Amino acid sequence: MDEIDLKQLIKGFREKTHLLVFIVGFLSVILLATNILIISMNKRISQGRISDQAVSTQVDEIKNFEIFGQNSVPNYYIVKVNDSLWKIADQELLDSYRWMEIYQLNNQIIGKNPDLIFPNTKLLLPRL
Secondary structure, eight states: OHHHHHHHHHHHHHHHHHHHHHHHHHHHHHHHHHHHHHHHHHHHHHHHHTHHHHHHHHHHHHTTSOTTSSSOOOEEEEOOTTOOHHHHHHHHSSOGGGHHHHHHHHHHHHOSOTTOOOTTOEEEEOOO
């Protein structure tokens, strides 16, 4: 009787151990994915923090050119929550199809994905 109870005890322990290993592995994968997302967002946010410097550099590079028309002052826009280049172009330039001009002027700030802009980013706008 004791021998049977011992075998059942060992079998039950093994089953519980497999379940525990599965749960720990599953949680590890979730934590890893979360960390990757956090690192990715921190990297993108840190790029947003240098946006003023990038805009300043762009303005310095293009001061000698008359892309603003007759030496007018550059026009900036601060991105708000739920903004998109399309919405900004529609609001500020009165033509949503000019979103690409905004992107071209700010591609060093925005990065490769024009759909991914962050609040409080300072964007240079083309002349109306």
